[in-house]
Every structure is written in C-alpha cells, then in structure tokens.
Amino acid sequence: MDYVYRLRETTPEDKQAVLEIHKNVYDGLDYLPDYYDHFQTSDHVTPYIYMENDKIIAYLACCVVDNGETIVTRAGRVSPSRQGRHLYGHFISEIETVQRAGGKTKRHALVKSTTPSNSFLKTYKPVAAKAIHMYEYANSDVSIKMTELMSKLSKLNSHAKALETFPVAFLQSPYSKYLFPEGRILVDWVPFRLLPANIPLLKGRDTVFYSDITSETARVDDLKNGHTDETGRIQGLLSACTIFKAHHDLDLSCNLDIFGLDFRSIENHISFHLQRIYDTGMDHVNLRVYTSKTACDISLLHSTLEQFGIQAVTNGTRKEQYIEQVVYEKDISN
Incomplete structure (x- = not known):
C-alpha cells in the first residue's frame, strides 16, 4: 500500500478523532480535551494534524509568541501504532517550514519535564528552567x-x-x-x-x-x-x-x-x-x-x-x- 502524508490545520470537527490518537498522555494529566476548543479559537495558536492517507495520526498546537518570532509547540502526540517511524519529526519539520514562510519566525521553543535524547540536544538548547x-x-x-x-x-x-x-x-x-x-x-x-x-x-x-x-x-x-x-x-x-x-x-x-x-x-x-x-x-x-x-x-x-x-x-x-x-x-x- 502506498502511504500519502499531509499536514493541515485542524477544524472543530476533528476534535474526537484527535483525542482518539492517544488515550494515555501525560500520565492521566492530559490537558488537550479541555484546551482543544481554546486552541481552535485563539488568535495566536494554530493547531495542526498530520494525516496518513485519510487517517489522523498526529496532532500539535503551535503557539506564536514574542512578536511572531517564536513558535512554541504544545500538546504533541502521535498514534502509538505509528511511533518509531520518524513521522513525528517530519510533522514538526513541516510545521516549522509553514511558520517560517511568514518571514518573522526565528525560533522553535518547547518545554520538557523529562530528559531529552542526545539527538534532540544537538539542535535544541536549554535556555531556562524552573523547579x-x-x-x-x-x-x-x-x-x-x-x-x-x-x-x-x-x-x-x-x-x-x-x-x-x-x-x-x-x-x-x-x-x-x-x-x-x-x-x-x-x-x-x-x-x-x-x-x-x-x-x-x-x-x-x-x-x-x-x-x-x-x-x-x-x-x-x-x-x-x-x-x-x-x-x-x-x-x-x-x-x-x-x-x-x-x-x-x-x-x-x-x-x-x-x-x-x-x-x-x-x-x-x-x-x-x-x-x-x-x-x-x-x-x-x-x-x-x-x-x-x-x-x-x-x-x-x-x-x-x-x-x-x-x-x-x-x-x-x-x-x-x-x-x-x-x-x-x-x-x-x-
């Protein structure tokens, strides 16, 4: 079977399918069910989904801050059945390309509570931390x-x-x-x-x-x-x-x-x-x-x-x- 992947912005109608992507995120402290509608209507947030043929397999909310110079990604998730295939990395890369096309975006930021991989630290640098x-x-x-x-x-x-x-x-x-x-x-x-x-x-x-x-x-x-x-x-x-x-x-x-x-x-x-x-x-x-x-x-x-x-x-x-x-x-x- 040939797989076709594409990125698009979410719609209100995607909510249930997005929440079904992964049902055990953040050890039961998943905020997306409460934040989905806010992300949809916020002027400074653009939520995206990644599709494999016609199936939604990943989601990510992209917040634009710092006068448009920084994108901050939140609520990221990928279908457990698609993990290990580097699809999420391609998903993020496509979002960065779309955001950068506006001419203002200079950096991608995100906040983690777990120790990242060495490959992650080759491109992302720690700039602040709180207890x-x-x-x-x-x-x-x-x-x-x-x-x-x-x-x-x-x-x-x-x-x-x-x-x-x-x-x-x-x-x-x-x-x-x-x-x-x-x-x-x-x-x-x-x-x-x-x-x-x-x-x-x-x-x-x-x-x-x-x-x-x-x-x-x-x-x-x-x-x-x-x-x-x-x-x-x-x-x-x-x-x-x-x-x-x-x-x-x-x-x-x-x-x-x-x-x-x-x-x-x-x-x-x-x-x-x-x-x-x-x-x-x-x-x-x-x-x-x-x-x-x-x-x-x-x-x-x-x-x-x-x-x-x-x-x-x-x-x-x-x-x-x-x-x-x-x-x-x-x-x-x-």
Missing part, C-alpha cells in the same frame, strides 16, 4: 481547613489582589530581575520573552494572576541590587494559576506558577488560588507548583500547603517525571 513541586489532595479535606484559615490569611496582606491587567512595569528592571530570573515568563508551560507584545497572551485559556507586589516598593533607590532583606526591597510574590479538567483517576489539575523570592506571603497566594479550585466543586485535585530554581524558603510553601491538608507526592510516575521544567529552543531562521 516543579508536586502535590495531590482531596478538596473535601481542604474544605475543613478553608473557613478557619481564610479569614486569618485575608488580613495578612491587604494590598494583595488579582490582576485585571498584567503590569508593563513587571517586564522592566528592577521587577524583571526579581520576578523572572530565567529571562522568561513561564506560564502554563508556555515561555514568553519579557516583551509588551506578550502581555495580552499571558492569560492563556483561563490563567488568573495574583500579586502582592506594589509600586511603592519599587520607588526606593537601593533596588538596583534586586531582592534584599532590608527595607526597600521588592517584597511579595506574583502567582499565576491555571486549572483544567483532568482524566483517568483525577478530577482536576492545577498549574500554579510562582514568581519571586519573598515567600513570606505565600499563604495569601495559596489561599486565593485554593478558593478558586474549591469553587469548581471538584474533589480529587493534582497540583503542580513551579518556582525559580533559586527560590528561597521553599519550606514555607510545603508548610502552607500542609496547613490545608495538602500533601506532597513522594513517589510514583508523576513524581519521577515532574521534577523540573526546562525550556529548549532551536534556531529555525534559515
């Missing part, structure tokens, strides 16, 4: 702690608030060095350069930002040295939470990105985002918290979550696979 902390809990257990802790925590930091608009000032010194030492705003597994053009894209599908960093703390002259322990430092944290319906044994999954080093206010951030999770009514929740690899006082993160009855995942496949997330880039300008 992953894995937790799992039952919302019914958390709710017991909610009432008594929420009233106390709400009084700790009265200027903490959800952000309607991401502040442009956060992209500039001295904030940028403190919040984004990796040189990227890594939110919900998408790396963004510190460019104003990326601000409308940061909220993604349903990401909510929360901050207790105020402009007053940035008006002190000695901020040139970044975070210090004296009066005049940049205080507080910026956090971003994205939730989606999980599959298999879990009801909900949550990506919680933490930016900054001052973990003294972590209780406020955790309580705010937990309230949002609690309001979904879902019970069995997987929580992944991402911090700078140089973040201090991580023990405060652990102890805060323990207050809410949330325990760290200490073994199993997910613990082994989710230790750090690394951003890799490849030059595709030629």
Whole structure:
C-alpha cells in the first residue's frame, strides 16, 4: 500500500478523532480535551494534524509568541501504532517550514519535564528552567481547613489582589530581575520573552494572576541590587494559576506558577488560588507548583500547603517525571 502524508490545520470537527490518537498522555494529566476548543479559537495558536492517507495520526498546537518570532509547540502526540517511524519529526519539520514562510519566525521553543535524547540536544538548547513541586489532595479535606484559615490569611496582606491587567512595569528592571530570573515568563508551560507584545497572551485559556507586589516598593533607590532583606526591597510574590479538567483517576489539575523570592506571603497566594479550585466543586485535585530554581524558603510553601491538608507526592510516575521544567529552543531562521 502506498502511504500519502499531509499536514493541515485542524477544524472543530476533528476534535474526537484527535483525542482518539492517544488515550494515555501525560500520565492521566492530559490537558488537550479541555484546551482543544481554546486552541481552535485563539488568535495566536494554530493547531495542526498530520494525516496518513485519510487517517489522523498526529496532532500539535503551535503557539506564536514574542512578536511572531517564536513558535512554541504544545500538546504533541502521535498514534502509538505509528511511533518509531520518524513521522513525528517530519510533522514538526513541516510545521516549522509553514511558520517560517511568514518571514518573522526565528525560533522553535518547547518545554520538557523529562530528559531529552542526545539527538534532540544537538539542535535544541536549554535556555531556562524552573523547579516543579508536586502535590495531590482531596478538596473535601481542604474544605475543613478553608473557613478557619481564610479569614486569618485575608488580613495578612491587604494590598494583595488579582490582576485585571498584567503590569508593563513587571517586564522592566528592577521587577524583571526579581520576578523572572530565567529571562522568561513561564506560564502554563508556555515561555514568553519579557516583551509588551506578550502581555495580552499571558492569560492563556483561563490563567488568573495574583500579586502582592506594589509600586511603592519599587520607588526606593537601593533596588538596583534586586531582592534584599532590608527595607526597600521588592517584597511579595506574583502567582499565576491555571486549572483544567483532568482524566483517568483525577478530577482536576492545577498549574500554579510562582514568581519571586519573598515567600513570606505565600499563604495569601495559596489561599486565593485554593478558593478558586474549591469553587469548581471538584474533589480529587493534582497540583503542580513551579518556582525559580533559586527560590528561597521553599519550606514555607510545603508548610502552607500542609496547613490545608495538602500533601506532597513522594513517589510514583508523576513524581519521577515532574521534577523540573526546562525550556529548549532551536534556531529555525534559515
């Protein structure tokens, strides 16, 4: 039989066939069932499928960021029956060619949590990394702690608030060095350069930002040295939470990105985002918290979550696979 392969953009009608490509992706934490429609309608995402004759055998969502200079691929999958035939590599290569034809695309980026192959590292270079902390809990257990802790925590930091608009000032010194030492705003597994053009894209599908960093703390002259322990430092944290319906044994999954080093206010951030999770009514929740690899006082993160009855995942496949997330880039300008 002669095989004919072709690339095309997806349609809403392809959804079920795409989800049937591979039914056990990311150890049950597959986000594509919840993200498929968002990828279809997003102005900066183009989803593609790869077809063998008339059968869909692979899928990949291509996000365009950084003023169009970077494509970030997500949700990639190939039919298990077609693995080992280098088809996925051809699929990606064709997408890069199509994107490069627009004249602006210079690089292909993606985020991995597992160690890549040597052949991968010949073309992709690591450019940023964050630590992953894995937790799992039952919302019914958390709710017991909610009432008594929420009233106390709400009084700790009265200027903490959800952000309607991401502040442009956060992209500039001295904030940028403190919040984004990796040189990227890594939110919900998408790396963004510190460019104003990326601000409308940061909220993604349903990401909510929360901050207790105020402009007053940035008006002190000695901020040139970044975070210090004296009066005049940049205080507080910026956090971003994205939730989606999980599959298999879990009801909900949550990506919680933490930016900054001052973990003294972590209780406020955790309580705010937990309230949002609690309001979904879902019970069995997987929580992944991402911090700078140089973040201090991580023990405060652990102890805060323990207050809410949330325990760290200490073994199993997910613990082994989710230790750090690394951003890799490849030059595709030629």
